[in-house]
Every structure is written in structure tokens, then in C-alpha cells.
Amino acid sequence: MRFDHSEDQRLLGDSARRLFGRSFTTPVVRRFADGGDPDPAWARDMAEAGLFGICAPPEAGGLGLGLVDALPLLVEAGRHLVPYPLAEAIVAVRLLAGWQDAVAVAVTDGSGRVAIAWDGEVAVAADGYATGVLPAVAWADQADWLLTCAGDDLVLVALDHPAVRRQALGSLDLTCRIAGVGLNAAPCRMLPGAAPLLRRLGAVLLTADMLGTAEAMLDQTIGYLKQRRQFGQVIGAFQSLKHIAADDAMRRESMRVALQYAAWAVDTAAPDADIAVSVAKSYAGTAARAIAGDAVQLHGGIAYTWEFGLHLALRRIHRCAASCGGVEAHREAIAAALIDRGAPHHPACAA
16 A cells, blocks of 8 residues: 555645635634634535545545545644544544435535544433433534444434433533533434444544644644754754654654554455554554643743643644543553454563
8 A cells, every 4th residue: 555645635635724724723723712613614614625525425425535535634634723523524424324314414515513422332222212421522512413332333313302411511622622411212323333433433533633733733843943042053953852853753654654554444444454543543642642742842931821822732632642542442452452363472472
């Protein structure tokens, strides 16, 4: 496989960069982070650009492309701190097309929203009613439907039903709204066996978001190192700071390669798709947080100020790292898969 984007994928990324650059300027993102509401134009513009249906078949109004093609969109969303559930929309349309076409079309054209409980499950009775508590669901307070899991099955619930309770909560990530959701025998629709695909798609797209956010932080930090002067010279000339920046650049490239392979593995249903996804998500959760931490340290005292805004990217990375399986959960999944496969042990580990 290619470990670089094709010309068409680069064009998609360039288109998303221009759109996000116009719609999600720093003042816009700050207003949202300070408690502002989403602009209806955001959904309309992204829908007109075909972003929501990129992975859905043409008959559902989508572009019929793969997960690899969607990566540049999420990378740019992370770079621009897009305060909109783009990953949720792409995953929802991909899964709902051909099953719940009316909902898929509504999400594709931007007239409806789906929240996804990446972590947590509900119980579904034999009569088709779902019960459970989902303590923290991104965008659930502003969505029309909820996708969650019941074992290996996918569950779709209308959030305006009287059996559904929602409570807005404070969010670590100020570019994302969080709400607790309680289901008390809420009517639902089920798609058997689709939950593992939901988790794979979510983990890959959230990793892409982390990559974009980390890239933006690294670029900003390198720019700062090149212009900040101390002791009569730019601080980027100090060898110790060069080493930190070089290490972070290696982390970024390793994240990118692992992500590309994971997306390709999911698209092609490769035998090692689950391991590849867990490798990408767990590594990115560690590497992106390291890049973010170094960015704060290398900017010095200004990075700790609310006005500078570096905390918005830091918070977003931590939220994405913890969603759809945290670092530890994916490492445990890798270990379990290798043990089940009977992977040979290195002689050094024989003791």
C-alpha cells in the first residue's frame, strides 16, 4: 500500500482546509469554546462539500470513497479545532446507509445529527426497547439520534423520545459538547453485528483528528522557536530544544504511518485490521499528548495563559485519546489478540 495520499486525496484535504479556514477562524472557535452555539451554516457548508457522506454509497447521497480518503478531512478538522461532530457524521452515514436510509440522508444533507456513544453499552430487551446509562456522549445534547452498542449489535435511538433523558455536562474539550444520556425502555432499531465496525471506524477517525491537532501544535511550536529570542539568539538554535522538536516530528510521522495502515486495513478487511487500529489509536494517544505537552513547555509561560489558546488543542487531544477506547484499553486488546494468535515470545521474555 501507499503510505502517502494520492492526488485526489490531497485535493480533498486542500478543499477541507480552505472550507475550515473560512468557517472556523480562531475567533469563531473561541466564541464556541466560551459557550456559543453552533452556526447552522457550518452543517450546510460541509454537507454541500460532500464531507458527511464521503464513505457512504452514491445511492445514499455519498461519494462512495473509503476510510483512507476520509483521513485528510479529519486531519484538517483537528488542525482547525472544528467544533462540529464531523467524525460522528461520517461514521453514522457509512453505517446507516442501506439500513436507515432516511436518517442517513438527513445527516448527509446536514439537516440531522447523530451522536455516537463510542464507549459504553445499553441493554436491549426482546421487545426492542433499550435501557442503560451513557455517562458522557459527545454532542448528544444537540443531536437528533443516538448510535450506541449492545454487545456486537448496533442500536439507533431517537433522542426526542420521552423515554430518553439528556443532561448537558461540562467538557474537558471546549470544542466539543458533552451530555449524559439515560434510556428507560426507549424504542430502538438494531443492526446485528455492526458494533465492531463502528468502533474501528471511530478509532481511526479520532486518531486522524489527534494527528491534525498535534501537527498544528508542532508547527506552531517550531514557528515560535524560530522567532523567540533569548540570550541574544533565537531559542531554536539551542540544541536541547532542537532535539525535543525532532523527537516530536518523529512521533508525528509514526502516527501518520500507523494511521494510514489502519485505515487501509479497515477498508480492505485485512486479517490484522483490529490490531492495526489498536496500534494506531494507542500510539497516537501517547504520541499526540507528548507533542502537546512539549508544545506547552517550549512556549514557556505564555502557553499557560487562557488568552494564548494552546489549551484548546491540548484539551481536544486528551478527549480524543480517551474516546473509543483509551491507550490502555487498546494495548490490552493488542496483547489479547497476540496471545490468542499464539505469537512467538522473544527469547529475552522467556523468563
